[in-house]
Amino acid sequence: MSSISYISHIGEPFIELESVDSTNNYAFDMIQAKLAAHGMVCFAHHQTKGKGQRGKIWATEPNSNITLSVILNTSFLQLHQQFYFNAAMALAVLDFFKNYAGDATSIKWPNDIYWNDRKAGGILIETKVGYHTQAETKNISTTNKSLAVWNWAIVGIGININQTQFNAAVKNAVSLKQITGKEFNVISLAKELCTYIEKRFEQVQKENFTQLLESYNKHLFKRNEEVKLKKKNMAFTCSIKGVNERGELLVDGYAQDSFLWGEVEWQL
Amino acid sequence: MDLKQIHELIKIINKSNIGEISIEDKDGKVTIKQKEEQLVKVAAQPQQIYSAAPMPVTENTVPAATTPIVTKAEKSDNYITIKSPMIGTFYRRPSPDKPTFVEIGTEIQPGKVVCIIEAMKLFNEIEAEIKGKIVKILVEDNSPVEYDQPLFLVDPA
Numbered sequence: 025m026s027s028i029s030y031i032s033h034i035g036e037p038f039i040e041l042e043s044v045d046s047t048n049n050y051a052f053d054m055i056q057a058k059l060a061a062h063g064m065v066c067f068a069h070h071q072t073k074g075k076g077q078r079g080k081i082w083a084t085e086p087n088s089n090i091t092l093s094v095i096l097n098t099s100f101l102q103l104h105q106q107f108y109f110n111a112a113m114a115l116a117v118l119d120f121f122k123n124y125a126g127d128a129t130s131i132k133w134p135n136d137i138y139w140n141d142r143k144a145g146g147i148l149i150e151t152k153v154g155y156h157t158q159a160e161t162k163n164i165s166t167t168n169k170s171l172a173v174w175n176w177a178i179v180g181i182g183i184n185i186n187q188t189q190f191n192a193a194v195k196n197a198v199s200l201k202q203i204t205g206k207e208f209n210v211i212s213l214a215k216e217l218c219t220y221i222e223k224r225f226e227q228v229q230k231e232n233f234t235q236l237l238e239s240y241n242k243h244l245f246k247r248n249e250e251v252k253l254k255k256k257n258m259a260f261t262c263s264i265k266g267v268n269e270r271g272e273l274l275v276d277g278y279a280q281d282s283f284l285w286g287e288v289e290w291q292l
Numbered sequence: 293m294d295l296k297q298i299h300e301l302i303k304i305i306n307k308s309n310i311g312e313i314s315i316e317d318k319d320g321k322v323t324i325k326q327k328e329e330q331l332v333k334v335a336a337q338p339q340q341i342y343s344a345a346p347m348p349v350t351e352n353t354v355p356a357a358t359t360p361i362v363t364k365a366e367k368s369d370n371y372i373t374i375k376s377p378m379i380g381t382f383y384r385r386p387s388p389d390k391p392t393f394v395e396i397g398t399e400i401q402p403g404k405v406v407c408i409i410e411a412m413k414l415f416n417e418i419e420a421e422i423k424g425k426i427v428k429i430l431v432e433d434n435s436p437v438e439y440d441q442p443l444f445l446v447d448p449a
Contacts, residue, residue: 075387103378103416110414134412149414153377154403155421172377174416270379271412285412286381286436 034063034094034225035218040211043070043086047093048150048180055095055152055176062097063222067214075148075180083191089199090145090183090214094221098151098177101228106174107271108233110135110149111240113179116224117145118243120217121183125203132245133264133273134285137183141292142198145183152176181217185210196292233269241266252291253283259291372422374444376437380411384433392433394444398426406444409437424448 044050047066054060070086084091101109114135122129125139132138137145151174184199185208201207227236241247246264253260253275262278272282376382384392384407394406400420409416428445431437 106378106414107412110412147413151414151416152419153409153416154419172418284379284436286410 033218034096034222035065035215036063037061037065038215038218039064039066041066041068043072044068045071045073046075046180047071047091048075048148048178051093051095051178051180052150055178060095060176062095064095065092065214065218066095067092067211069210071182074182076146083194084182084184085187085189088186088210090181090185090210090217092181092214092217094179094181094218096177096179096225097175099173099175101174103153103172103174104270105233106151107269108236109177109228110271111236111267112224112228113147113149113181113221115236115239115243116221117147117181117183117217119224120213120220121145121200124200129243130245131240131243132290133267134271136245138245139198139203142196143184143194144198144200144203145181147182148180150178150180179221183217185213237267237269250277253288254291255280255283255288370448371427371445372424372448373442374406374418374420374422374446376409376439376441376443377418378409378411378416379439380409380416380437382431382433382435382437382443383408383410383415384429394426394429396426396429400424400426400446420446422446422448 041047041050044066047068050066050068051060051064054064054066068091071084071091074083074091098109114131114137117137118129118131121137121139121144125144128140129144130138132143135147135149136143137147153172153174155172184197186201187199188202190197224236244264244267247266248263250261250263253262260278262275265274265276267273268282272284273288274282384394386393386408393408394400394404400406401423402419402421404420405417406420406426407418409418424446426444427447430442430444437443
């Protein structure tokens, strides 16, 4: 099945797993087995080896949090438009969390969800980048340049919901229960999150890129504030101006005025 | 080389630990030297080194694709270059504790994942579009890459 329709809603089907190593790996396997469909969600009550960045582990207490992966068809997007997609996913999680936790919710560049100075959620997106086949390429372009396309995005989302005890190594985590004092049903919250993802994904489909970037910047953590960043071994202070369409962090008051992710680290 | 290419090259050199580079083609020779203080600054941040691949600056070696902008060398043999479809960080492994996707000698075919390029915490698994055998890996694991930068040389035979 190579042509994908977008009739299906995000969160259908909703696969609920008792325990899995990583929902992103599970989603990857679904794609590999050609069982994936746009909008499919894999939710785990217990993720045993949740993926953080490059070998970092997203460790959470079982049965307390949202840990899920959404499979989205992104073949209509160009590779250079990736950041808009990234921003849209961060905004979807922000919209959801803000609805319960209020205006102290923000997006920490590039895509963590913060409540005040504490981390409430994280996103890890993995994609498959392939190429148009020769036959397809002929119809599209006469140049001999190969056309890279990203067919799928797997959006892994982790949000702290009912957990109140965090590992001592995690310095600044916060959960929705700690903020509101209430206990939540994680499945119904996860399904609600899907509706927010759908809304933001629609903006990507409609190419409302300017609007997405504006919203992203509006909710950017520490915007117009002094922060400490670290570039390799050197820490410095600057003020955050915003993020541009390529996802670069724009700052004031330092010798360099824009940074790629990976070039600098936060010093909080 | 036109001005634009030279400009691009300067930008790349600026970010790197390369002190001096010369590139010669039919139109002439361009030498770019980096100011020493700039170099020291970069050298003090070892992980940022652009590419630790051997620098092909000596006269008698073919400037293979270890320099970012070389297309001629690729034409002189039959190897096909796999280039980076985006700016980002190049990874040879799915995660630091896992084996590499490919090594020299690995047979690849369309759809085979050859590397990951991360851009803004978004991890792109890059699939090969051709069939062949990896003969050279042109970029160090965990280093920044530019758009269109050669990553692998493939013998299509």
